[in-house]
Amino acid sequence: MTKRVLVIGFARSGAAAAKMMLGQGAQVTVSDNNLDWTNPLVKQLEAKGVQFTTEQDAALLSQVDLIIKNPGIPHSIPILQTAKKLNIPIEVEVAEAQKYIQGNWIAVTGSNGKTTTTEMIAALLRAGSSDHTKVVVAGNIGVPVSEVVPNLTAHDTLITELSSFQLFDMPVVNPHFAVLTNIFSSHLNWHRDRAEYVETKMKITRQQTADDYFIVNWDNDEWVELAQTTQARVVPYSRLNRIQTGAYMQDGWLYFRQEAIMPASELAVPGEHNIENALAAIAVARLNEVPAPLIAQKLSHFTGVEHRLQYVTQLAGRKIYNDSKATDIEATQKALSGFGQNVVLLAGGLDRGDDLSRLAPDFKAHVKALITFGQTGPKLAKVAQALGIPGQVTQDVATAVPVALALSQPDDVILLSPAAASWDQYHTFEERGDRFMAAIQAQKGE
Secondary structure (H helix, E strand, O other), X not given: OXXXXXXXXXXXXXXXXXXHHHHOOOEEEEEOOOOOOOOHHHHHHHHOOOEEEOOOOHHHHHHOOXXXXXXXXXXXXXXXXXXXXXXXXXXXXXXXXXXXXXXXXXXXXXXXXXXXXXXXXXXXXXHHOOOOOOEEEEEOOOOOHHHHHHHOOOOOEEEEEOOHHHHHOOOOOOOOEEEEOOOOOOOOOOOOOHHHHHHHHHHHHHOOOOOOEEEEEOOOHHHHHHHOOOOOEEEEEEOOOOOOOXXXXXXXXXXXXXXXXXXXXXXXXXXXXHHHHHHHHHHHHHHOXXXXXXXXXXXXXXXXXXXXXXXXXXXXXXXXXXXXXXXXXXXXXXXXXXXXXXXXXXXXXXXXXOOHHHHHHHHHHHEEEEEEOOOOHHHHHHHHHHOOOOEEEOOOHHHHHHHHHXXXXXXXXXXXXXXXXXXXXXXXHHHHHHHHHHXXXXXXXX
């Protein structure tokens, strides 16, 4: 009997899901309220038999065996509520794609740091792999898993970044290596409560066995307690040197099970959070037999993920960093903690009513000048002014760059870390970061 599949949301993962299910002989319908009928991919899939609609009423469910939805779509929308009452399974694209994963599967989740950790692991495993094997990254990082799985063999490695939105709708999650970077209170507007959010994150290890590995941050008592509930072999990592049976930092050095890997000061990305990310990556790499000298070499040249405390260039003796992904106060606090007292900070964006005075201790400890923009720009400027920190309110991130250069000196750090979302002026944080880097390149005359 032909499976009848309804795909809700035609973003990249929805398109990938439609292709995947079509390839399995399913009858596929795609529903998207904001469908762009001019999208060439719509025409291509229509020609292959996929039906498209902008409707999302209950009538669509009359002949549906499975729903595959975009991870960000909440279960509260009416069509999904009706589907639950009809006991129609609801999944995300990666839930179906993971059934066909061959070879070594590494999955990474966490409230913060999962993208950087995923890319660090990929860099280390690629360095340690042979010419005949592939190391591929997919998932929440931007590439749907179903796009890459058909091209992988049992000799290859797949590293997936998984968000709580994805894990929530994955009935089966059984990677050989599961990494939990941390758990904070995130996405509580999507999840019912924090307990649901925590349990969703822990799904990454719930179906692991004693043959698998659970790599977990040991620097928080809650995470240590959660680790006791897995059936997998627990491999802890600790920046605070709370345990030495996995990866840890001691006297400024990074170790794995008493084997010295490298000085933490040689990491190319700054910040205590990046030490934690590196420790997680080191644990995975050593468990996959990547030699310690090769790990040290690669991490000393790993300059970060784009828009995430990314080292951009050096300009007139200033080091330039792009942290446009810092869309909240906590992210900017973490970014500032990785530097000394010579930061010229560019910040501002969408005003969500946050108490920006929480940044005052961080400004006092690290910021020598503040250039602001966006809706929160004037409020941030008041916080800095009360501390006697010089600065200027500008129109946007591009106009902030020349001001930052004028207020800085050689050996200073110019850091874009907005502490706010981008939507007041830019469609995405990526666009904001790209405008920043373009303005830097313009100053270089490139």
